[in-house]
Every structure is written in C-alpha cells, then in structure tokens.
Amino acid sequence: MARRVAVVVFPGTNCELDVARAISSLGAHTESVFHLEDSLGSAEAVIIPGGFAHGDYLRTGALAQFSPIMESVSAFAAAGGPVLGICNGFQILTETGLLPGALQKNAGLKFLCASVGLSVASNRSVLTRTTTVGDQLQIPINHFEGNYICDRETLAQMKANDQIVLRYTDNPNGSLDDIAGVSNEAGNVVGLMPHPERASAEILGSVDGLVLLESFLAPL
Amino acid sequence: MIDKATYQALGLTDDEYEAIVELLGRHPNELEVAMYSVMWSEHCSYKSSKVHLRRLPTTAPWVLVGPGEGAGVIDIGDDLAIAVRIESHNHPSAIEPYQGAATGVGGIIRDIFSMGARPIALMDPLRFGSLDDARTRYLVEGVVAGISGYGNSVGVPTVGGELVFDDCYRENPLVNVFCLGILPKSRLVFARAEGVGNLAVLLGSATGRDGIGGASVLASAGFDDSSATKRPSVQVGDPFEEKRLIEACLELLDEGLALGVQDLGAAGLSCAAAETAAATGAGMDVDFTQVPQREPNMNPIEIMTSESQERMLAIVTPENLDRVLALCARWEVRANVVGHVTDTGRFRIFSGSFTGNDPADMSRCVADIPCASLGQGPVYERPQARPLDHAEVLLADPAPELLAMFPDGTDLSGELLRLLSTPTIGDSSWVWRQYDHQLFLNTVVGPGGDATVLRLPDTERGLALSVDGKARFCRLDPNTGARLGVLEAARNVACSGAEPRALVNCLNFGNPEHPEVMWQFSQAVDGMSEACSALGIPVIGGNVSFYNESRGADIDPTPVVGVIGVIDSLAAPPPGMAFSPGEHVVTLGTTLGEFGGSEWAYVVHGIDGGSPPVADLDAARYLHGLIRDLVSRRVVSAVHDVSDGGYGVALAEMAIAGGVGASLIPEDDQSHAAWCFSESASRIVVTVPPEKLSEVLTAAADAKVAARDCGTTGGTRLIVNGVFDVAVSDLATTWRSAVPLALGVNE
Amino acid sequence: MKFLARVEVGHQAGILDPQGATVQRALPALGYENISEVKIGKSIRLVIEANSESDAREQIEKMCEHLLTNPVIETYEISLVELTGDAAENSAGE
C-alpha cells in the first residue's frame, strides 16, 4: 500500500484536511505540500483535493496549473505515479492537460451539494482497480463547475481506451455521457467530481468513498 | 469648524455633537466627526438597545467570553472552546442581494477567526416577502447565491438556517448569518493593543471607497427610496482574500506572533485601531499614508472610515515583524505596518511618518481624540408604548371561526396539503443544496432535520445547532413570541440529545424612534431573558438591527436566536425524523386549541390576531429533559419537534422522510382541527419499537410530560382516523415542490 | 431590421473586482511584468429585431438596466452592428 501520500495545497484549497482524515483512516500517512514547493519528496501517491484554488477566479484551475508544484506533479504522473484530482483537483488536472476535457458550469446554473449515485465504468484506473465494473456507489458531489465536456474525437478515444472511470446514475449537472470521473490513457492519473473523502465514515452516511481510496492506495 | 448641516447629515444630533465637543474640549475636525458619527450610530453604539440588553442572563461557569467581544466563547471541555456570533446584513442585501449576503457571511466569519477560532459552520436565517412578487424572487435567488458563492468558496460549510416568508419583509428582507468556530482554548485571543512600541499591522485587502459612513449609517436610518442618496457604494466580497486571511491569521496565532487581533468592520480602521487600544487603556498612533489604497486620491476620512471588506488588524512586536511579513507573504496576504501602540490613551492619526512627540510630527497630526471616547456614545432610554389595539388583537382568537369552518368530521386532507405547499413549511432543500454543508467531515445531521449535528473532531462528542425566530407570534405578543423562539431552538437541540450551552440572538426590529417598536423590543428582551433563565442558557452574544421598515411600516418584531448544545456521546447519529414501519407513534406534550399566529390560521386562511400559544417554561424544561434522555439512550427510533403547522405537518414530514405512512387516532379531548393544526408549544413526536413502548410512557410520566400512543406506522398512506387520509407520495410531491413552484424555477 | 448587439459589462468605478485583481497579482510570476489594470467582466452577445438602430439600442439599454446588469455595481457598453443579407438570415451572432 502507498504509505506516503502528498496532498497538494493551493491558496483556496479547502478539502485537504478532509482528505488527510480519510486517508489516515485507511492507515496511510499524508503530507501536505504547499503549491510553492517544487518537490513531492518521497511521496508514493499524490492527491489534489477540492476547494477553490486561487478563488476559482478567471476559470476553475486556471491559475493553479502554473504553481511550481505542478511541474513535479506532471513529472510524477509521467513516471506512472498515481495521481488523483478530486473536484477542484480534477479541474486543475484538466487545465494542466494531464486529463482530457474540461469542466463547465452545471447545466442547472446552481452550485450543487448532494449525495449522488455512481456506477463504476472502468476498473482499469488506479482509483477503481479493486472494484468491479458496474459497482454502485453513493458519494457526495459539491461543485458549481462539474459539467464535463470534451470534443467528439476525445470522447471516442476515451471510450476506446477505457478512460471513463465513473458515471452518474442520475446525471446531476449535465455532464457529457454522464461522466463523473476520467483517467489518462495509462490509468494512473484520475480525476473525479464526487468527493470520496465525504463518504468515509458510517456516521457521515456512507463509506463508499473508502472503496475508491483503498484502490488508489493499493500496491501497483 | 463643522457646521450643523454636516454633522446632521452624518446622523449626529445636536446633543451628540455637544457631547463630542465636551469630550474633546474643542470642536472636532471633519475626520474626527466622521469617526464619531459612525461609532456613535445606532448600529455601532447600541444606543437605543443597551439599557434593555443588560437584562439578558449572560453568565454560566462554561462561558469564557460573553457579549461585547467579536464573538461569544464557551468552554466545551477537552481544552476546546467554541466561538459563536450572529449578525444581520438586512439593508445591504436589499440593495444588492448577492453582495449584501456575501459580505454578511464574510463579516461574521472575521468575527470568529479574530478570536482565534477556525470557522467551521455557518447558518443563515432568511426572511422575505411573499414570493408572488418578482423583486422578492430576485432577492431570494440573489441572497442564496451570495451565501453559496461566498461561503462555499471561503471554505466554511453552511449547515442550517431558516427560510420564512411573510409580507412584512417585502421591501426589507432579513438576512441574518450565524457562524461558529472551534479553537484550542490556548489560542483564544482578544482585540487588544498592548505594549508601547508594538506595531499595528493591517492585513488583507487594499482600502477602497467602500461604504464610507456606510453599512452602519445605512443600518441606522430609515430605509426607503428617498434615501437613495445615502446609499454608499456597494461592497463586493472577495472570499478568496478571506480564505487566505483565515489561514494567515490562524497561523500567526499558532506561531505566537500576534498579541491581539481585530477585524475591521464599521468605521473601518479608525474603529479597529481605537478599540484595540481602548481595551488596554493604551494609545495608538496611525499613519494613514501607510494604508494600501485601491483607488487614487483617497482622503484621510475615506481611508480611515472605509468599510472595505477582508481586512484585519494585528498587534505584533517589532522583533516579530519580519516573521509576520514572511508568513503573510506566503499566503499572499498584504501586510503593512500602519501604526504603533503608545501610552497616551489617545488615538492620533498622522499624515506621514511620525516618531512621537516631535513638534514637526504633531503638525502632521490630523486627528487626536481619547481612544475610549469612540466607545462612549450616548445611551438612550427611548419612550415605549404598548400599541393601542394590543388587547384587542390578543382577544381576536381565530379558533371559533376556524372550528366553525372545519367541525369534527370534516376531511382535512386538503388543508394538510395546503399547509405543506406554503413555502415557509415546504422543503427548503432548493436553498441548502446550493450550500456546501459537508466540508470538514463533521456534518452528522445536515440541513433538513430539527437541529444540525456536528461531530467534534478527535472526540466522541458533538454539537447541536438550531436557529429559530417566531415573528408572527412576536407581533401578537412580543414577550411570549420571544420565549417561544427560545423554546423552539432549545427543543430542536434537545431532539438530538444535546444539552443547550449558549444562545446568540439577532434582534431585527423596526424604527426605535417609534414607541411601539421600543415596547416590542423591551418585551421581547424580557421574554427571551425569562426563557433563557428558566432553561439555564446564557446569552453569549448578539446583534441588534433596527430601522427595518417595509412599505412605510415597521416589520414584525423578529428576534432570531441560535442555540448551541453539546452532545456527550455521539458514537452514532441521533435518530432522524423518518418513520419506519411497525412502530408506535407517541406524542409528547399537551395540545390546546391555539391558532393565534399559526401557519394554518394566518397563511392558509388569512385570519390575523389572537394570542400566541402559551409558553410554559416548566413544561418545556420537563419535555427537553425527557427527550434528551430518550434520545441519548436511543430508546426512540425517530424524533421530530412540532412547530409550524402543528402535528399535521410534523407527522407528514416524518412520513415523507421515511417514505412510510401511519394509521393514527386523534386525541379525543380536542377538536380534530386543533389536534392537527394548533401550534401549541413544547410538543414532540417520537416513534418507538413495540418492546420499548411502556418504557417510554413510564419515562414520560416520571418526567411530568403528557404522552399518548396514537397508533402505528406502516403502509403508504398517512391516515388519521376521521381527519385525513393522504398518500405519502402526494404529501411528498406537494411539500417538495412548494418552494421551487413559488420561485418559478423548474426542478 | 436585425442587429447583432454586444454588451460589455464592467464594474462601476470604485467597485472591487476580485477576479481581475487576482489575475493581475498572478501575472508577474508567469513572466508577464508588463500588464496592469486587469479587469474581468461579462460579455453578452445577442441578436435583436428592431425598427431602427436607435430603437434597438433603447431596448437593449432597458434590458441592461433591468435584467442583464446590476446598475448598482456594474456598468455596460453597448455596440450594435446591423446584420444584413445572409448574416440576418442565419443570424449566427458570430
């Protein structure tokens, strides 16, 4: 299991403590890495948590892609290291170009905080390796810009490469093809809009998020 | 010298101006008079309310900080403390709903972290006119978007609130915001400037011409179209700036780098600087040219009284300055030394650098007043008068008329559905789905239940929170109405098994220069005091918002309270309100035929007048103790407090939550309509597994609470024998679509 | 007659523009030292049928006051181009 997980913190990030709490409940150790740093240290996995990096000003993830730490994240990803972007982290990964597509405003033009149903669409990614395609999960979303979009060729390519990781069972935001999470071609970089860390304790109503985080930490 | 027209335009009376002259021993200059006018305004000085607020009970062994500081603070054990405050942002929200609500959220959050607490929860009691008005719909959308936009982005979850509609708020919506923070007791910090030579460092946004003489003057004067010229430039919130400020300030405190912290609110820098110095008897010298300016050519009055958002003042030692600046730079937070602490007891403002008493420096002194004097505003004992028709109003009991229309035997199914379709009773999830209500992984019971329940990180314990106001009851009788508001909030908290530990209040009233309004205010304070004393809940903070007027009339007196309770053992979530099949439905408490101010009489049937329900404080104490016990021991499977719309609505909400019906028998010593829709206080519905029924009934008898087994849950219909019979799915559809339909949004 | 209208919505003088200020602050680190006064507003395009240019402008002004902008904090600038021939047919607005 990946024992040392780097959690990247930008000014405006706000889910870093939640992610750390969920990860440590699985027995791994997290280290918060500020965006100005240029090294991920000895991390075995990287998580970019949710929030509003740089206020989401201009566009979600737009300014965060230029932070010094993102070069290390890109290099780590290129070397096959597991990288997970949750919500704002997903937006940052698409802006950085580590994941295809983009996230635009929800079709309902409202922020949406609610628990949603998900279905595992691929278990080729680091986030779903230990699951079975078709598994149903209940995990909260919390976003204004979660409406996934990409051009037709990209979608076809993603389908061909089995890069669509999670789909909504009842599309809450207008996402293309009900997409809730995608991976890169290699499957080691994953982004998803739902927050697995928010489904990490019985007392919070669901532990389905732990299923995903466990897979993410599992040995490669 | 200042002429009469100038100081009057700033809202100062002749007597107030004379008092300033006396304090200074000379006439004030323009900058000085501008500072006094803001600090002595109703909003900042509480000049009309002070004499009354003194009657509130404010002490308990666990109170660390009572009213008067940025926030109230209580000790909750485990070396942890909780900081709480509530504020109104009514008038700014009426002008620009998004930014008005957003900056309200920003302001209340600063109050919390200025005490050293990390803000972890917001609540938003909201009141609007009826939704048939297009401008009201615009206000609702804007206010909710503003709270969502700011709260979500700044990273503080909004975990509960209120959504109430009544036409008395048509032009004057009430946007109250409550914030709660948590801190290790050792991090508690005050707004104090100590140590001669220590530096005053201004943190955060650059200063613009925002709300010059603004929010406070606005909140302290009548508000109608004719006051358009008084409107200050609207303030825009920057949640990203505030998020960085939170992190930087808490880190400064964790590192022991700040001796005192104060947020900049009304009257901006002048108030913050003078108040921190006044708190220790020290003095403060400020160089206004060191204040970073957002706009060119600002004059000292603008700079010193600007109400630009997202700014804080920290007091630091010269030795620590470099570390402070480095820490702030890391968080991209502007930090500028703007002044230093002196031992003069005076608040002096300079144009340019200063060293102390060099005569050349003194020629650049543009203001020089005693620090404490800004806080020594006038105190008024304004005339009060009970409205002439008050007795008559109380006597106009709606019961006879209603019972004549709906004698026993009438099918009340349609009436129940009408109640569920009123937007005040209907599902408010359209609002709170737009709020991040889960951040920090503490939300065990989010919005939608009786009380919000948060787990306390690293402990087995939890907090229960509820905000409530009963304005319609207050209009009929402000004393009883205020008691009922406290009882309801305390009851909601008790339903989650919590012991109430503190209360904060936001007192929204009309024009205090109207004797009737002052009477309402005084009565409400008495009612609130009595209820808090009876329940042993200290009032640890509050806010008064006067001059709430709509269509030329004062709003209904609207005291809103937030009650904070502590749950000792929170290993599992408390029982929710959902019916599950095969259980007994037990009602706790006594129902009387009380329809005055009820949702059924007033909203559904337009019948005004009557007395509000009786607010029996002993009955409430017994009931709260009982339910706390039953819930803590998890003897009951579901719990729901009875409020707007009476048993009918409470039972319907339980059925909707569980998707399960029930088959019940109404009480026989009441008319059916009263049993269904009376809003008698201090009642709770619980469901109990059959094997626990006798235990619950015995416990109730021991606690001196009337309890009655009304029937059992199950099936797909909610049936009260001979009264109503409705499919749960119909109840749900009606209830869920009430708010979206009234707003005209497709959901 | 058909017109393509563009409305540029900005901030009233003195009103804070947090987005613009944040982007401005970020630019030097990205190698842009020569940029100042960044302001971020909205741009609205629409196609309007009206009897004349002045009629179109008047209607859009009213829309700006009532719906498209909040005059308390925002400013607007309208520019109109008449759409003729094909453009009017397809009125793609692009």
Added chain:
Amino acid sequence: MKFLARVEVGHQAGILDPQGATVQRALPALGYENISEVKIGKSIRLVIEANSESDAREQIEKMCEHLLTNPVIETYEISLVELTGDAAENSAGE
C-alpha cells in the same frame, strides 16, 4: 507604448452556453419577443506595455492560449487601442 486590450471570451462552437440559454428563456416573459442567440461570455480588459501593436497582440494571444482562456471550450477575440498622452499616464483602462 501602452495599449488597452480587450479580450472577449466566448464559447467554442458546439459547447453549450447554459447561461445564455437561461437569459434567452427568461426574455419573452419580460416582454422581449424579439431577441435571439443570447450568448454570455467573459470580457477581460488590461493594459499592456509593448514595443508595437503587433508585439502587444502576440503577447496577448499567448496569454489567451496559456492562461486567459481554455481552448478546449473557449474562443477569444482581441482588440487593442493605443493609449496616448493622459490615458497612458493614468492608464485607467476605462
């Protein structure tokens, strides 16, 4: 030389514009039956110092590609005005 640049950011063809669509839908009820093709984008203004107009344009194009827009979903249109005399001094951008 100083230039005031305006960048109008729109939606790529085929990308939904829910905000524009919503305003469009609201208009008839407000009495505007004659409006179509409502599109809502961003407008960015900034002041840039450069050696020439073409240099300024080139730099801004680069900024658009890298930062100001997301080419996956957005388009941009740049317009430049040279600021001279007073305007350049104060470069108020307005």
